[in-house]
Amino acid sequence: MTNAALKTDLLEVNLGPQHPSTHGVFQMTVVLDGETIVSLKPVLGYLHRNHEQICEDVSYIGCFPYTDRLDYFCAMTNNFGLAVAIEQLGGIEVPERAQYLRVILAELTRLVNHTAVTGFLLNDMGAFGTPLLYAFREREKILDLFEMASGSRMMCNYIRPGGVREDVPDGFVGRAQEIVAAYPRFLDEMETLLTENEIIRQRTQGVGVLPKALAVNAGITGPMLRASGVDYDLRKVDGYGVYPRMRFKVPLGTVGDVYDRYYVRVLEMRESLKILEQALKELPKTGPALSAKGQLIGRSPRTFRPPKGDAYGRIESPKGELGFYLVSDGSPQPYRYHVRAPSFINLTVLEDMCRGQKVADAIIILGSVDIVMGEVDR
Amino acid sequence: MIGVGVLKGMAVTLRQFVGTYPAGRVLLKALHLPEGNGIFTISYPETKQQHAERFRYFPFLVYDATPDNLRCVACRICEQECPPQCIHITMAKDEQNRPLKANGRTFPAQFDIDVSICMSCRICVDVCPFEAIEMDNRHEIATHARGPELLFDKTELLRSAEYFQQIKPTEAAVVNQRLVAKAAKSQPPKPAAASTPPAA
Numbered sequence A: 001m002t003n004a005a006l007k008t009d010l011l012e013v014n015l016g017p018q019h020p021s022t023h024g025v026f027q028m029t030v031v032l033d034g035e036t037i038v039s040l041k042p043v044l045g046y047l048h049r050n051h052e053q054i055c056e057d058v059s060y061i062g063c064f065p066y067t068d069r070l071d072y073f074c075a076m077t078n079n080f081g082l083a084v085a086i087e088q089l090g091g092i093e094v095p096e097r098a099q100y101l102r103v104i105l106a107e108l109t110r111l112v113n114h115t116a117v118t119g120f121l122l123n124d125m126g127a128f129g130t131p132l133l134y135a136f137r138e139r140e141k142i143l144d145l146f147e148m149a150s151g152s153r154m155m156c157n158y159i160r161p162g163g164v165r166e167d168v169p170d171g172f173v174g175r176a177q178e179i180v181a182a183y184p185r186f187l188d189e190m191e192t193l194l195t196e197n198e199i200i201r202q203r204t205q206g207v208g209v210l211p212k213a214l215a216v217n218a219g220i221t222g223p224m225l226r227a228s229g230v231d232y233d234l235r236k237v238d239g240y241g242v243y244p245r246m247r248f249k250v251p252l253g254t255v256g257d258v259y260d261r262y263y264v265r266v267l268e269m270r271e272s273l274k275i276l277e278q279a280l281k282e283l284p285k286t287g288p289a290l291s292a293k294g295q296l297i298g299r300s301p302r303t304f305r306p307p308k309g310d311a312y313g314r315i316e317s318p319k320g321e322l323g324f325y326l327v328s329d330g331s332p333q334p335y336r337y338h339v340r341a342p343s344f345i346n347l348t349v350l351e352d353m354c355r356g357q358k359v360a361d362a363i364i365i366l367g368s369v370d371i372v373m374g375e376v377d378r
Numbered sequence B: 001m002i003g004v005g006v007l008k009g010m011a012v013t014l015r016q017f018v019g020t021y022p023a024g025r026v027l028l029k030a031l032h033l034p035e036g037n038g039i040f041t042i043s044y045p046e047t048k049q050q051h052a053e054r055f056r057y058f059p060f061l062v063y064d065a066t067p068d069n070l071r072c073v074a075c076r077i078c079e080q081e082c083p084p085q086c087i088h089i090t091m092a093k094d095e096q097n098r099p100l101k102a103n104g105r106t107f108p109a110q111f112d113i114d115v116s117i118c119m120s121c122r123i124c125v126d127v128c129p130f131e132a133i134e135m136d137n138r139h140e141i142a143t144h145a146r147g148p149e150l151l152f153d154k155t156e157l158l159r160s161a162e163y164f165q166q167i168k169p170t171e172a173a174v175v176n177q178r179l180v181a182k183a184a185k186s187q188p189p190k191p192a193a194a195s196t197p198p199a200a
């Protein structure tokens, strides 16, 4: 007897919001025909904290600690994005040493994020705990480095308009170099664990395919877009900071399935290591880490009144294009503050990727999108 | 061949497992395999994590010599700049509403920080013109309730300048330098001040 001959009903199932596999408080309402997904509706807003409105009520410097809490895996890049937007708005210069430090911190953040997301993806596939803890062990070393520089492991509030809050302490560069030198071995190990593993290939190859055209039309950015084979990386396209001086490749996927999204991230980590090696070597030994204007803004945030106008600053965060749109009315607070959150926009194609797949695959497809609810809901 | 990848992966897990035992590390070394990281965790209450010097938790108020010699002048700049608005200050005043002075400075009658709201951002430290507030690294402050226990008042926030020196020697040195420079600038008699215009 075929399935069609059986008289069955569609079944609506709620995945989440209280479920470890949904990466925070995220709910998916899935309509199932047997085990196959007919439709999927994401339900957002459980972690809404009024981020944009709050930031319209504090000074420009006061926004920074809140951006740490957007995507709490990548506090450094969040700070970086907002700093770029404010620098455009207020016409602030960034000294050379600070430019390098920013690139170093941003690439370390990329390592942190991609390592963690790979661990979580494995977790979602049922390899509970073990690979995730290997990933977290490596991540921990980088977080220690962040603590050394900024005083906090995750809520850094470190990159500022005009540079970084204070120069990195002695020994930072040496420690960073040690970590960068040891990282490839961890990546090799991770790849032995995963890349050729038949079970993982079975679970991920051909699952959750995102066609190139759809990815472009939906405004997807970051590793997810590149896994679908679109060569678009803001580090190359915009060439902000000192990225034009760095030699690195942009890894691309071919199929755009879960496996490609995983593998593109691994390759990106290897490219990040190349950037880090160069940046740590070329980092100017002396020079200010914060421009004079940046220092002034840090000391008295309310003296910073950017001219009337607007600015959009964007960077390539580990998750995609992270943009901050600011409108100034000449007062010390932003008149309008908007975040273009890559997690949120990358999530819009979830249903298209999940339709026709099995319900268990929805979890790993979500895992491969790489979302952090702090950024999705804001 | 099907299954080889899985076996290789298991070998990695096995090696990591063996590497968490001291004897296992010797064995791995003998077999010329990478030793791995050994045990990475610490048994918390017995062993404590070594924090970086800059590690920051909640702010405290600095006093010089005696606790009534606060550096804070109750100017309320930090209160205004604190993003989540968790600092509450009132200046000490007499009945005629004139500011009271101690050691030639105004001082706060009340200085509360609601640490259940504070997000350890360090902005108050950056904006304070008198180096009166600094970040503590004492973090074992869990309580059973979140009411008054987590509303730190002036007496709970007070720490000596020596304490600051002790937990953050590098930062304290920079702060002391700035204080000395500032004192030198405000002290000299009038004729000297005329030749050096105040820096912006």
Ligand code: SF4
Pocket: B071, B072, B073, B074, B075, B076, B077, B078, B079, B089, B127, B128, B129, B130, B131, B132, B133
């Ligand atoms: S801590 Fe500093 S900024 Fe805050 S009231 Fe006291 S002197 Fe003013």
Ligand code: SF4
Pocket: B059, B081, B082, B083, B084, B085, B086, B087, B113, B117, B118, B119, B120, B121, B122, B123, B124, B125
């Ligand atoms: S650390 Fe930040 S949140 Fe806490 S009291 Fe200071 S300014 Fe406010």
